[in-house]
Amino acid sequence: MSTATVHGVSGEERGDLTKEESRQIRQRSLRLLGSLLKPLRKRVVAAMILVIISTAASVAGPALIAFGIDTALPAVLERADWLPALGVGVVYLVTALAAATFMASYVVASARVSQAVLLDLRMRVFQHTQKLSLEFHESYTSGRIISRQTSDLDAIKQLLDEGISQLVNGILYMGFIFGALFLLDWTSGLVVVGSVVPLYFLTRWFQKRSQVMFRQSRVLSARVIVHFVESMTGIRAVKAFRKEKRNEKEFGRLVEDYRDINARTIQLFGIYEPGIIMIGNLAVAAVLLVGGFRVVGGYMEIGALLAAVLYVRRFFDPMEEMAMFYNAYQSAAAALEKISGVLEERPSVPDPTTPIDLWTAKGRVTFDDVTFAYNDKTTVLPSFSLDIPAGQTIALVGSTGAGKSTLAKLISRFYDPSEGAVLLDDVDLRRMHPKDLRRAIVMVTQEAYLFSGTVADNIALGRPDATRDEIMEAARAVGAHQFIEDLPDGYDTDVNKRGGRVSAGQRQLVSFARAFLADPAVLILDEATASLDIPSERLVQEALQTLLADRTAVIIAHRLSTVAIADRVLVMEHGRIVEDGSPAELIGGTGRFAQLHAAWRDSLV
Template sequence: MSITGVRGEERSDFTKAEGKRLRQRSLALLGSLLHPVRVRVYWTLLVVVISTAAQVAGPALLALGIDQGLTQVVQNHNWLPAQLIVGAYVITAITGSTMMAVYMRSSAVISQTVLIDLRERVFQHTQNLSMSFHENYTSGRVIARQTSDIEVLRELLDGGISNLFRGVLLMLFTAGALIALDPSSAVPLLVALIPCFYLTRWFSETSKKQFREARTFSARLIVQFVETMTGIRAVKAFRREERNEQSYAVAVDDYREANRKVIRLFGTYDPGLKVIGVFTLSAVLILGSFRVVNGVMDVGVLLAAVLYTRRFFEPMEELAMFYNSFQNASSALEKVSGMLEERATVTEPEDPIALAHPQGALDFNHVRFGYNEHTVVLPDLDLHIPAGQTIALVGTTGAGKSTLAKLVARFYDPTSGTVSLDGIDLRRLSNADLRNAVTMVTQESYLFSGTVAENIALGKPGATRDEIIAATTAVGAHDFIMRLPEGYDTDVNKRGGRLSAGQRQLLSFARAFIADPTVLILDEATASLDIPSERLVQRGLQTLLSDRTAIIIAHRLSTVAIADRVLVMEHGEIIEDGTPHDLIEGEGKFASLHTAWRDSLA
């Protein structure tokens, strides 16, 4: 065998193994969702069995009524058998309809219970995943999992699974009833199963790939739409509307083409089933007619055989539609289960060490870190920051400043070495203790929908209005808040869209300060402030940082002036360490940066 052939076989085996693993993972998720409602599921299936049996009894009762009840009326003027048969027919019809109503209500309860559980799982799991996941997994894909993928599952659960069970039961009961009524009439039906089997097999194998592609293109559409709307300011600023429209049109066309292939599949499969059904029904009718003429078969039995044959193929068409939903749902379930399979890289310790009275001393001991195995940001960092000290991190872009801050906030864990707070490895602290001790303010200054006061109180749930005002006054935000239409009760609108970038940053400062952390990290947090606002914040910082450890990352060297100590970083290493005054007076990197900054103001 050629090398190419061997590789092809290996790839085929891998694909099959991967497909099997995806199916097992999806079924495991579906099983865990159905487990809490398993009693109701069993009850619903029992209802379906009763309803289906009642429906299947109808044609047999019609045959009995025609061949037995009607004969008794004509020959003996005895109406009792006919009345009993009619009564039985009415009872089975009412029973079938009643059970169907019960089934629909019960299946709706199952569907909604499962979907609520799944939505909560996806939200909670996604929220608890580490920053490494969120920085690699686009927000559009996350939204697609929570919206379109779960919506597809809803369509399946709202009736698809129960309809499948009902359809299979109906076919089995119908075939069984036909064989019991007249085995000869069942022969054409059994023969018809052969082309049905091969047609369904072709449809199954072909549609798996095409439905998966359709889900993939659907997710790409959502991703592109979300990214465009999220970055609409950049779109407008750089006049990307036309280019975005072109790329979105390509995505739409890909999705349309994927759906066209799916529709073409159904355009072959569904008519194929109908053609097989028509030929089978014709065969039963023709053969039965000859037998009736020859006196071998009763008219009522022929009518029942025709009805059973027709009814046998009805659920097959429904099963084709179910398969549409099933394949869509399978692809969606694979994607949702895949995201739920993601594991946090930063985990809660099993036996955390309590941090009763944090002081704020930070230590980096031989810390090595990279965002992936190919890129090392911090090769071997040793650093001690005493409690209560304010340090400023400066350096060129990519020097490792923000990475250092993320390790202190434990957004990531070091590849090797330890980051400690008051001598305790951060990996040994509970998330609650760590979040109470360390607060990070970034340049993004994200605000949630709600009032100004509510956004500030996120730093300290239950904070009083006086505490909120004290925090905003300290950072210089109180005056502009009072000029808002409703002061502290002003709705900031979606993502703080009603406020300027500088105002949002001031509110994020107030939110961090009211949390009263032991360690405060400001990652380019003054970048969105104008000069007057920055001076107000600096005055507030000098007061509020006096008794806590602070790490300030800034390109504006004016912000560095309030620091006790300056660390200059380059390629993940600290190349200068000293007070702002000493470094300015020196001839190193910081001195040249300070000179360039001062010249830019001239």
């Protein structure tokens, strides 16, 4: 079973994980983050240098104020010496300008890093999900994939664009202030050390609880998106079966759950932020009280006390800002966990390490003692063997669940057999170069998916370099040319999403033209004529004679009119071939196919 399915059934997709699972997921996320930042390490170092200089310059302010009050001001009052005061003012101005300049440069540099990371991550998710096998996509819903590419990446974008700058700047700011405070007055520094203890426990309490809640928030966000996508994708079924009210109720429940988890998160912030403010105010009061007594006793200058109070006040300012951005951090961390989980998936049908080239395939297909089970569960094909000579057209007939579509998926190498091998021209499909495999074998399914673009673009999907004449010739061969010419812009008509400008039967004709133009050695038709009406089917029947000529063909069909063009019929039951012969031989017999044919003929009457 794939990792995605395991995660979906266990804790990661529900948001309840053991400590060990949480640790492994954090390590996985950190590995992903490290791989994203590694190519940008020079930019990251440059940004860090800029923010360090900016922070050091901004921290110098209170120390300069202390020097001005304790040294420069007495020099003016006692000796009328304005030079120290002027020097303090100039230095203060220079440090302020330096802090602003370097901070502006840091913001630009960090923004470039964050955009580069987002671009890399977005491309990785898209490229990796395309490479994953059909097994993954059949278990990992499209809504969850969309959630990874949209809301999860948006959460990371928010953190990189805003949160990281605040976090890095805040940590450095607190560190510099801590050092400056100890250099100025170590006693005041000890007071701050004492305040860090309750601050640490408060932050740990907040971190543990918010981490769980934000992980649950990402899960619930994905569920909302999944439900929305499924409802909109299946809108015809929703309307046909009056499912609107049930959808509203289910969607309302999901949205309420999402609202509730966000409300609980806000309640956490309602405790954390005031707690930080209270600890900061108590620390300022303690420094002021202790420092006041020391000033009275002559152990501390008034300027130093003022600087110490300013430093302590500034020490807690970033904590309040970091609390505000901790929301973004936790949300992004949970999102990164989800994305890293997808990127950790490995194809169940991997490309061969040392592929065998098969430039020109003849089309012989062999099943050599194949056993297959989906997700290692119930066996669909038990010890299945079959030889299809090159150029032969076979029809697979049988009841639903007999294993016909599984056979087609194995020939297309959407799945690999659990045992045994599927061969093309005596070459194991698992060892064939993927380009040769996709060029040699093409499947046309019942759902003829058309991509956004023109009709011509969709026909040329398998051969993007095809000329317009070749595209038109393929359309004529399958009887699609006339209806395409009748479209508003002919072959340049935009079919829109899911082929909205053409009917189901016309989409199927376009898919036939696509297959004809690709010119594969092996063509698989999986219920490919099911969406055609009788006149269209007759037209396609004639076109299939051209389409199937000189190539191996596997036809899966419940309409027995399609089976008539086959050289050989295989009747399957429970993953085994129970009848094998020409259509005429089986019709003339007394077996399963003869019964099916008689029932079909009676239905026409």
